[in-house]
Amino acid sequence: MSPKIVDRDKKRAEILHAAMKVFAAQGIHNFRMIDIAVEAGVGKGTLYEYFPSKDDLIISCFHQFFEDYQAHAEQVQTRPDDPADKIRQFIKLSFDFFRDQKERLDIVFDLYAAGLPRRNGRPLLDGMDDAYRGLIAEVEAMITDGIERKIFRPVNARLAASQLLALLDGLTFQAAMGVTNLSDKSLPDEISQTFLNGILS
Amino acid sequence: MSPKIVDRDKKRAEILHAAMKVFAAQGIHNFRMIDIAVEAGVGKGTLYEYFPSKDDLIISCFHQFFEDYQAHAEQVQTRPDDPADKIRQFIKLSFDFFRDQKERLDIVFDLYAAGLPRRNGRPLLDGMDDAYRGLIAEVEAMITDGIERKIFRPVNARLAASQLLALLDGLTFQAAMGVTNLSDKSLPDEISQTFLNGILS
Amino acid sequence: MSPKIVDRDKKRAEILHAAMKVFAAQGIHNFRMIDIAVEAGVGKGTLYEYFPSKDDLIISCFHQFFEDYQAHAEQVQTRPDDPADKIRQFIKLSFDFFRDQKERLDIVFDLYAAGLPRRNGRPLLDGMDDAYRGLIAEVEAMITDGIERKIFRPVNARLAASQLLALLDGLTFQAAMGVTNLSDKSLPDEISQTFLNGILS
Amino acid sequence: MSPKIVDRDKKRAEILHAAMKVFAAQGIHNFRMIDIAVEAGVGKGTLYEYFPSKDDLIISCFHQFFEDYQAHAEQVQTRPDDPADKIRQFIKLSFDFFRDQKERLDIVFDLYAAGLPRRNGRPLLDGMDDAYRGLIAEVEAMITDGIERKIFRPVNARLAASQLLALLDGLTFQAAMGVTNLSDKSLPDEISQTFLNGILS
DNA sequence: CATGAATGAGCCTTCATTCAT
DNA sequence: TATGAATGAAGGCTCATTCAT
Numbered sequence A, B, C, D: 001m002s003p004k005i006v007d008r009d010k011k012r013a014e015i016l017h018a019a020m021k022v023f024a025a026q027g028i029h030n031f032r033m034i035d036i037a038v039e040a041g042v043g044k045g046t047l048y049e050y051f052p053s054k055d056d057l058i059i060s061c062f063h064q065f066f067e068d069y070q071a072h073a074e075q076v077q078t079r080p081d082d083p084a085d086k087i088r089q090f091i092k093l094s095f096d097f098f099r100d101q102k103e104r105l106d107i108v109f110d111l112y113a114a115g116l117p118r119r120n121g122r123p124l125l126d127g128m129d130d131a132y133r134g135l136i137a138e139v140e141a142m143i144t145d146g147i148e149r150k151i152f153r154p155v156n157a158r159l160a161a162s163q164l165l166a167l168l169d170g171l172t173f174q175a176a177m178g179v180t181n182l183s184d185k186s187l188p189d190e191i192s193q194t195f196l197n198g199i200l201s
Numbered sequence E: 001c002a003t004g005a006a007t008g009a010g011c012c013t014t015c016a017t018t019c020a021t
Numbered sequence F: 001t002a003t004g005a006a007t008g009a010a011g012g013c014t015c016a017t018t019c020a021t
Helices: A008-026 A033-040 A044-050 A054-075 A083-099 A102-115 A128-148 A157-177 A187-199 B003-026 B033-040 B044-050 B054-075 B083-099 B102-115 B128-148 B157-177 B187-199 C003-026 C033-040 C044-050 C054-075 C083-099 C102-115 C128-148 C157-177 C187-199 D008-026 D033-040 D044-050 D054-075 D083-099 D102-115 D128-148 D157-177 D187-199
Strands: none
Touching (some): A008 A033, A008 A044, A008 A054, A054 A083, A054 A102, A102 A157, A102 B102, A128 A157, A128 B157, B003 B102, B083 B128, C003 C033, C003 C054, C054 C083, C083 C128, C157 D157, C187 D187, D008 D044, D033 D054, D083 D102, D128 D157
C-alpha cells in the first residue's frame, strides 16, 4: 500500500544535469543514452521513465537552460533607472551567467545550431527565434528609452539592440572556442564602454 | 594537369557543392551519404572515390568554405589606406559573402558548432580556433594602425578586434535564425558607424 | 479454506478475467503485463504474486478456458440415450458456449495457435493435442454406439468424430473472423441435420 | 558502369522461403530477424533491402501463401461438370496443397490467427476475411448449381459452403496439431463421401 | 501483501562502408 | 572508374521482472 516514494522532480533534474555534462563533453550529436545513464548513475531504462525519447531529453535540456537564464536575469530585480546603467548591467549579467559554468558555455552553441531553421523538416529545438526576438525587444526598449531621454543618439534602436546581442553571442562563441577569455574581469566594462560610446550622444 | 585530373577535380567540386546543399537543408548532423549521392547525381560508392569517409567530406566542405571566404576577401585587393575605411570595407566584405547565398548562411553555424573544442575527443573540425585567431590578428592590425595614427582612441586593440568579429558572427547567427535581415542595404553602414563611433578619437 | 485463501482465489480469478479481456482486445502476442494490471485494477507487481511469469498467466488462462468449457459441458447432465440426439446436443452445447461471449471467441484461435507443436522448442500451451484427442474419443464413442445400434451407417467412427469437431472448430474460426454468425438460431439444427444425414443409415 | 547485377525477385523469394521455414519452426510471434537472415544465408541488413520491416515480411509471407494456394487451385483447369465431382475435386485439391508441405501446415494457423480482427487496432494481416468470403462464394456457387440441377437437396447453399470450408480448416488444424493425418490416402474420399451424403438428394 | 520505480537484456532498424561486377 | 547490393556494428527503445518501501 505504500510503494517506493521517489522525488520525481529531483531525479529528473539530476538526469538533466548529467545530460548537460555529457553534452558538454561530447556534443548533443554524438552522445549515447547509455552515457547519460552512466553519468546520472541510473539504468538506461530509467531515462525513459522521465523523458519519452532522446530528442525530448535534448529539448528539455534546452528549456532548462532558458529557464535558468531567465531566473538569473530576474534575480537582478533592482534595475537602475539610467538607460546606460541598464545596458551595463545587462551586459554584466550575461557575462555572469556563463563565467563560472564552462559546462553551459560548451553546450550553448550546440543548442543554438540545433535551433536554426531547416529547409527540410523542423529543427530539433523549436521556438528559439521567438525567444530571441523577445530578448531583442527588451534591449530595444532600453535603448529607445535612452534616445527619448536624449541620453543616446537617435540611432536605429532595433538595430542597435541586435548589435548588442550579436556582440554578446559572438563573444560567447569566441569564449567557447577558447579564443576569448570571459573571466577577464575588465571585459564587461570595456565592452560596455565601446558599445555605449557608439550610441551615446 | 591531364584531362583526367581536371575531371576528378571538377567532380569533386560538384560533390562538395551537392554536400553544401544537403547540409543547408538537413544540417551536418542529420544527412546520410545517400542524400549527397542523390543530390550530386552519382552512386553512393563514388563518394568514397573522392572522400575517404563521411567525416572527411564534412571537413572538406569546411575547408572549401574557408577557401571561398579567403578568395572573396582577396578579390578586394585595393584596400584603402585609411584605417576606418579599412574597417568599413572589412565589414562590407563580410556581409557580401553571405548576402546572396542563403545556402552558406544555413551551414555556417553547423560548422561553427562542429569546430568547438570537446572535453572528450577531437572536435569534428580541427583548427577552427587558429583560423579565427588569424582573423582577429588581421583586424587587430588595422585597429593598432589606427591608434598609432591617432585616428582611433587608444583602446585595447585585441579586444576591439574581438568585438568586431563577435558582432559580425552574432549578426550572421541572427540572420541564420531569420531574426535579422542581412539584405538590408543600410546594414553595413550602420554597423560600421556604431562600431567606429565606439573607437574613434 | 481460510478467508485469506478465498480472497486470493477471488483476486486470481479477477486477474484471469481481466487477462481474457485484454487477450480479446489485443491478442495474446501483443499485450503487455501493464495492460492486464490496469484492466484488473492492480499494480504490475501484484500480477507476479499470483502468476510466476507472463507465459504462466497465458497458460493459466488457457486452463481456465478449458475448465469453463468442461463445466459448461457437464452442466448438461441428462444426456439423451439416442446417439443422434447426443450428437445434436453436443453440437448445440458447443454453439452455446461461444454464442454470448464474443470475448471468448476472440481468444480461442490465439490459444489454438499457441498450442500447436513447434519444431524448435515447446509450444506455449502444452497438452492441447491430448485434450483434443480426449474430445475426439468422446464423440467417437457416441458414433460407435450409433453404429452398433444400426442407427448410423458403418462409417469410420474415428474419422467421423474428427470431422464433426473439425466442422465446429472451423465454424468457430469463421465466426471469429466475422464471416459466419453463430447467433443464427437455426445454425445448430442445420449443422446437425447435414452432418447426421451424412452418417445416418 | 556495370554494377553488381542481382535477381532481386529470386532473392526476395529465397528470403520468403527462409522466412517460411523459420515461421514453421518458431511461429510468427517468436522469431528474430537474425534467424531469417541466417536461414537465408544473408546479412541482417539485407532483409531490409527487400522488406521494409519485420511486419511487412510476415505480411508478404502471407500473400505468398495465398498466391501459391491460388496458383495451385488454378493449375487444375479441367474442372468437371458434375457438381458433386466439383466438390470432390475441391476437397482433394485442398488436401493436396498441404499434404507434402509440413512447413506450410505449421504456419497456416499462425497466419489465420494473425488475420483475425482485433477490437484494438488493426490485425497484423488485413483482408483475410474478404479472401475467405471469396472462397465461400466459390463453393456456394458449386452447391447452388447442384441444387438447381436437382443433384443436391435444397439446402442452404451459403451455409453448406461454410460447413465444407469449416470442415477443411478444422481438419487442417487437427493435422497441424498432429491429431489427424492428412497423408491418409482415403481421407479426401471419405470426407467427400460424408459431406455429399449430407446434401445429396 | 501491494506497489510501481528501476533495471537491463534483447531486438529492430539504420546507415557508413566495402567490394564484386 | 562507377556502381549499388550487401553487410554488420551500433544504438534507441521496450517491457518482463525485481525489490525496496
